[in-house]
Amino acid sequence: MNSKKQLVKGIDVSDTTLEEQKTLNSFYLREIGQPADFRESPDLSEYFFIEEIEDRWNAYEASRLAMQDYPTNAEDFLSWYNKLHMAHRKIVAPFFTRLAEHSTLEELTFYIAMENEVDGRFDDVISLAQLGMTGDMKLALAENYWDEMGMGSLEEMHTVLFTASAEKLRGIAGLSSEKIQVPSAALKNGNLLLMYALRRKYHPRLLGTLAILEHTAPYRFAKTVQAMRRLGIPEDVIYYHDMHIQVDANHGKQLIERVLMTLAKDNPDIIPELCIGCLVRYNVAVDYYNSVEAEMDKITLQKEKEY
Structure with a gap:
């Protein structure tokens, strides 16, 4: 993870790591899994951890947008x-x-x-x-x-x-x-x-x-x-x-x-x-x-x- 960090509204906006992106990818593919894989669908409790990564990623991407009207x-x-x-x-x-x-x-x-x-x-x-x-x-x-x-x-x-x-x-x-x-x-x-x-x-x-x-x-x-x-x-x-x-x-x-x-x-x-x-x-x-x-x-x- 990048050593330089920012906080925007309490969210760490440093970039996500390769492992975090792998975690997101695996999670998303489970969310839209095949019908036969219904047992692999994410539990509600897993979303809190995923949401933390997503919030940080979105805050990071927002920090890269030039200020504009x-x-x-x-x-x-x-x-x-x-x-x-x-x-x-x-x-x-x-x-x-x-x-x-x-x-x-x-x-x-x-x-x-x-x-x-x-x-x-x-x-x-x-x-x-x-x-x-x-x-x-x-x-x-x-x-x-x-x-x-x-x-x-x-x-x-x-x-x-x-x-x-x-x-x-x-x-x-x-x-x-x-x-x-x-x-x-x-x-x-x-x-x-x-x-x-x-x-x-x-x-x-x-x-x-x-x-x-x-x-x-x-x-x-x-x-x-x-x-x-x-x-x-x-x-x-x-x-x-x-x-x-x-x-x-x-x-x-x-x-x-x-x-x-x-x-x-x-x-x-x-x-x-x-x-x-x-x-x-x-x-x-x-x-x-x-x-x-x-x-x-x-x-x-x-x-x-x-x-």
Whole structure:
């Protein structure tokens, strides 16, 4: 844990540790476990410990947000959001340029494995995001969810496709899942979605997070596909990633136009929460890509030592 600590309203806002993020991840997966695993569902007494970690993590993320006046109306919110989207593209561009143009097979495989940490339960996150919604907003997320479900085809379900793609890529690279160490920032990247989805008080933040995640996805997938084709990866492994260049472009558009803007117009007081969701996702994503790049460097260095 970081040695420098702050207290905000009595909460320690130092960053969470890898072990704490592992604890959160395990807990969240038990909360949304399969029906047959009902006996593994968390007991009420466990939530107090989890809430302490979550409160500290959220206080830490809040401490990283620059002091600013959030938009107060839908028009200003859209302008604010578009500027954040452009800033996000600019700050992650060096990582994705490296991935597309210079990554080794092992580095690419590690990145895909980390992406699977997020995508593994993404369909459940989208289903939870719909709770409590009505009207066209609910339809927008339902359409997103139906895409995640492969539009009714088990073989086309996105989690199935991604898991198969990641497994095939690990086989090609000769990189076993046991050798892949997940950094704390990668766990955060997935845990943020699960925490926001499972804690109803963060529902607006989840929607902001989902919007910027889906809106920035086509660029990430395009660069990933470029890397895969450069390295001669079979098309059946590339299929999932190539498909999402168009699919997520539509998801991002629908989330912004039919969900975020509707909320901003009808309930302007919700705008700060939407903004916080976008900003926290921005920071967590930047940390994530930095951590993945650091691990990619280690993988390459280790491979060079072996030769």
